[in-house]
Amino acid sequence: MRFDSITRVSLDNLRPLLSLFSADLAIDLGTVNTRVYARDKGIVVNEPSAVALDNRTGEVQAVGKEAKEMLGRTPGNLRVVKPMKDGVIADFKVTEKMLNYFIQKAQQRRTLVHPRIIISIPSEITQVEKRAVTDAAYRAKAAEVHLVEQAMMAAIGAGLPVTKPGGNMVVDIGGGTSDVAVISLSGIVYSRSLRTAGNHMDEAIMNHVKRKHNLLIGERTAEQIKIEIGSAYTLDRPLTMEVKGRGLIEGMPKVITVGDSEIREALSECISSIVSAIRVALERTPPELSADISDRGIVLVGGGALLKNLDKRIREETGLPVCIADDPLCCVVLGTAKILPDFKFLRRISIVSTGKQMGPQMLTKIGTQRVRCRITRSEIATRSEIATRSEIATRSEIATRSEIATAAGTQPHLPVRTIADRLRGLFLLGLVLNLPYRWRRETPPDR
Numbered sequence: 001m002r003f004d005s006i007t008r009v010s011l012d013n014l015r016p017l018l019s020l021f022s023a024d025l026a027i028d029l030g031t032v033n034t035r036v037y038a039r040d041k042g043i044v045v046n047e048p049s050a051v052a053l054d055n056r057t058g059e060v061q062a063v064g065k066e067a068k069e070m071l072g073r074t075p076g077n078l079r080v081v082k083p084m085k086d087g088v089i090a091d092f093k094v095t096e097k098m099l100n101y102f103i104q105k106a107q108q109r110r111t112l113v114h115p116r117i118i119i120s121i122p123s124e125i126t127q128v129e130k131r132a133v134t135d136a137a138y139r140a141k142a143a144e145v146h147l148v149e150q151a152m153m154a155a156i157g158a159g160l161p162v163t164k165p166g167g168n169m170v171v172d173i174g175g176g177t178s179d180v181a182v183i184s185l186s187g188i189v190y191s192r193s194l195r196t197a198g199n200h201m202d203e204a205i206m207n208h209v210k211r212k213h214n215l216l217i218g219e220r221t222a223e224q225i226k227i228e229i230g231s232a233y234t235l236d237r238p239l240t241m242e243v244k245g246r247g248l249i250e251g252m253p254k255v256i257t258v259g260d261s262e263i264r265e266a267l268s269e270c271i272s273s274i275v276s277a278i279r280v281a282l283e284r285t286p287p288e289l290s291a292d293i294s295d296r297g298i299v300l301v302g303g304g305a306l307l308k309n310l311d312k313r314i315r316e317e318t319g320l321p322v323c324i325a326d327d328p329l330c331c332v333v334l335g336t337a338k339i340l341p342d343f344k345f346l347r348r349i350s351i352v353s354t355g356k357q358m359g360p361q362m363l364t365k366i367g368t369q370r371v372r373c374r375i376t377r378s379e380i381a382t383r384s385e386i387a388t389r390s391e392i393a394t395r396s397e398i399a400t401r402s403e404i405a406t407a408a409g410t411q412p413h414l415p416v417r418t419i420a421d422r423l424r425g426l427f428l429l430g431l432v433l434n435l436p437y438r439w440r441r442e443t444p445p446d447r
């Protein structure tokens with residue numbers, strides 16, 4: 001058996017033991033809501049992705065629900081920031097503060113071993129943003145960080161057989177983006193992210209009420225209208241709602257009544273864009289998988305899936321069976337939580353995976369000095385792979401540890417040692433010195 005396979009086997013054997021001391025976390029970093037699942041506890045955080053900051057000092061005043069309550073009601077010295085926008089990180093620093101707050105909140109008591117954290121991120125975020133998320137999790141004392149794609153997690157959360165050869169189509173309609181993905185054999189065959197989702201529907205309602213009723217309303221009121229009477233297809237029974245806001249002409253508070261048909265009209269452009277993204281995805285799907293999808297249908301997840309009659313509209317337009325996942329809002333975090341104990345599967349599907357797993361040891365040169373650098377196995381395996389990702393090898397054969405780590409997308413500085421590391425070290429030392437064998441040989445036979 002090779003040295004590195006011994007280390008992998010030993011670490012994987014220790015994992016169930018170590019898991020007794022740490023509370024691993026699964027995080028869904030959404031544009032509108034962030035959810036955290038702690039192993040053995042369930043969903044411990046389910047709050048809006050919002051942070052209230054002091055304008056002068058930049059200090060965090062409130063995070064999550066409390067911050068969202070303040071939206072549109074803040075005095076001059078406070079502002080509410082939504083750090084995620086259109087499925088990308090618009091404000092790195094605030095995202096980091098928010099993530100840190102939620103991780104601390106999820107870990108109410110100090111644990112012996114730092115947690116492993118899996119974060120599901122939108123499919124279109126850049127390398128720099130991935131790095132920012134990973135670093136934020138490390139600063140919140142994670143032992144290992146894995147980034148996975150929300151589309152895959154949504155499919156797992158919805159209970160689709162993603163590991164089997166067969167096409168599964170998932171449409172995740174969130175706050176900032178609607179993601180259409182076709183998944184087969186644990187991989188994403190096709191995915192497209194459309195920047196039209198819940199937030200844009202709210203904006204469309206705000207514009208409609210302003211234009212048609214001369215009434216100014218805030219984001220929260222528009223969202224309420226969408227949730228209560230918004231629809232994508234004619235309803236069985238008409239709905240109306242009283243809306244309060246500020247009259248555009250008189251400048252005074254005013255109350256009007258809106259009906260479901262005018263809101264449906266206001267939402268029609270957003271709905272059409274989502275439907276056409278699904279059509280495009282179906283057109284671009286390989287024929288075998290297309291046939292599977294026509295049997296299995298389309299699964300809707302995300303908060304937008306709850307828009308009244310959206311499933312009916314998509315069914316009408318595509319002619320395919322459409323169903324809504326059991327818990328569309330928590331589908332992604334529940335999917336992420338499902339893979340938390342399955343380390344092998346996690347390694348296979350994670351897009352960035354860094355931490356203190358024992359990977360191949362790499363010898364690199366800094367001048368005449370030889371430096372041993374540990375790179376995570378699932379992320380990178382050979383020096384030539386590093387070379388293809390960066391220009392280190394083409395420039396010269398000299399590479400610093402931080403250069404390699406940057407190329408690999410890992411931490412330039414190895415995180416602080418934990419009990420896990422030490423146990424593993426002792427175990428390996430024993431194996432290397434072949435102690436059990438020596439002891440057996442050196443023990444004098446009983447007379």
Ligand code: ADP
Pocket residue numbers: 029030031032033034173174175176177197198199223226227230301302303304305306307308328329
């Ligand atoms: P993200 O993952 O981007 O944070 P979510 O999946 O949490 O987004 O969904 C949030 C979006 O879903 C918001 O725009 C919210 O207004 C919308 N939403 C939540 N419930 C409903 C509902 N019943 N009808 C329509 N839209 C809804």
Ligand code: MG
Pocket residue numbers: 030031150172174175302332
């Ligand atoms: Mg989401």
